[in-house]
Amino acid sequence: MLQRVAVIGGGAAGLCAARHILSRPSSFAPPVVFELSKSIGGTWCYDESVGTHSSMYRDLRTNLPKEVMNFPDFPFDPDLSSFLPHQEVQSYLERYCQSHDIRPHIRFNTPVEKVRLEGGAKKTTWQVTSSDSSGHQRSETFDSVFVCSGHYSKPHIPQIPGISNFKGQVLHSHSYRFAEPFSGLSVLILGAQASGLDISLELAKVGTQVTLSHARPRLTFPLPPQVQQAPGLEAVNQDGSLRFQDGSVGVADVLMFCTGYVFSYPFLDGTELGVDIQEHVVTPLYRFLFPPSFPSLFFIGLCKMICPFPHFDCQVRYALGVLEGSVLLPSQAQMAAEISQYQQKKAELGVERRHLLVMNQDQWEYCLDLARSACFPPLPPVVRALYEEVWRQRRIHPQNYRQINYRLVSATQWEVVEPRVEKL
Incomplete structure (x- = not known):
């Protein structure tokens, strides 16, 4: 009997899940992909209106080169530059969708309202309740659920004492679309991660005076004269x-809060699953993927500071190996113990609980481990090598690193296509 899988979300992770499910017709029925909007792409689908699911801004370009961004078996157009405008990533996802004939399996404008446990002790199934554009609800039973709804749509707004005293405009980067409305103004940006730095540089180009407020060590690379740094904001007087x-x-x-996003799964009951769903962490999940008690509910793409599309691909292939039985899992008790040991090790290293899903350097061994366990080809070493080179360039030349174009020469080597500009 073929397994029925529900995929929640039609962004990059959801499309990846659908593509691999469709490639295994002897094990799985075609998936049902629930997408709450009218189009695929998730966070890459630009919508100029504010208040939508999208967090994309008009002039965003990728901060990773296409050579490491692509799904392992589906390259970007080689004629494109390495760092792409978001429209090219959206086009890439549409080609991926078309190439693997995923669209017939997507229900657009169909949010998932509830995912509930069904079945007895021997066999867990999942009741998925969704609603269509007319508000009509429908409940169906699936053998497995892939949660691919992303975590870039519900803004994290930290508590700032006295914020109600502020006389000007307050917004989160989720609502930022382009720089021109801020021309001639003074803008305090809270947060100096990727979006905070990117938006600061955009605003500087239109004559905005920017103060970049953050609690991290002072940035030492060159910033435009219009961008000043300040310590973290303590309060509004x-x-x-x-x-x-x-x-x-x-x-x-x-x-402007450039303070990231929080996890939100209103369709799941964490207590029922034995999972603690907090703003910045979802735990315990074995290999950051599923609750030990329920190895048929998978969260794809929770981890942060990763190379996203290759990461999703590894997670999906491992998860399908679990469902097919080719990946043999430890006992529930062993999985729980492994999670606990990992968290304890991180705590001893001084990692806060809210940062348990931040991977950075850990992502490579993690993806390799998934590939070994599920017997699929690991990511070639060149992906890590080029990813790390771009991170290095970004720290030295935050305004210019996207001007460099790269080419993969082999599984272990990359090269610069155009001469590197030494004096940036």
Whole structure:
């Protein structure tokens, strides 16, 4: 009997899940992909309206080169430059969808309302309740559920004492689309990770005075003269001025939170699953993928600071190996113990609980481990090598690193296609 799989989300992770399910017709029925919007692409689907699912801004370009971004078996057009505007990534996902004939299996404008456990002790099944555009609800039973709904749609807004005293505009980068409306204004940006830095550089180009406020060590690479750094924001004073952690005070017309996003799965009951779903961490999950008690509910793409599309591909292939039985799992108790040991090790290294899903260097061994366990080809070493080179360039030349184009020469080597500009 073929297994029925529900895939929640039609972004990159959901399309990857559908593609690999469709490639195994002897094990799985065609998937049902539930997509709450009218199109595929998830976070890559740009929508100029604010208040939508999209967090994409108009002039965003990828901060990873296409040579390491692609799914392992589906390259980008080699004629494109290495760092792509978001429209090219959306086009790539549409080609991926078309190439693997995924679209007939997607239900658009169909949010999932509830996922509930069904079945007895011997066989777990899942009741998935969805609603269509007319509000009509429908419940169906599946053998497995892949949660691919992403985590870039619900903004994280930290508590700032006195924020109601601020006289200007307050927004999160989720609502930022382009720089022009901020021309001539002073903007305080909270957060200096990828989006905070990118948006600061965009704003500087249109004559905005930017203060980049963050609690990290001071950035040492060159920034435009319009971008100043400040310590973390401590509070907003009664007169609307801004007080920083070093006691200094500033003013701004706009306060923009570039403080990331939180996990949100309103269709899941974490208590029923034995899973603690918090804003920044979902645990315990074996190999960051499934609750030990329920190895048929998979969260794809939870990890942060990763090379996303290859990461999704490894996770999906491992998960399908679990469902097919080719991946032999330890006992529930052993899986729980492994998770606990990992968390304890991270705690001893000083990693906060909220950062348990931040992978960085750990991602490579993780993906290799999944490939070994499920017997599929590992990511070629060149992916890691080029990923790390780009991170190095980004720290040295944040304004110019996207001008470099790369080419993969072999499974272990890459080269620069155009001469590197030494004086940037």
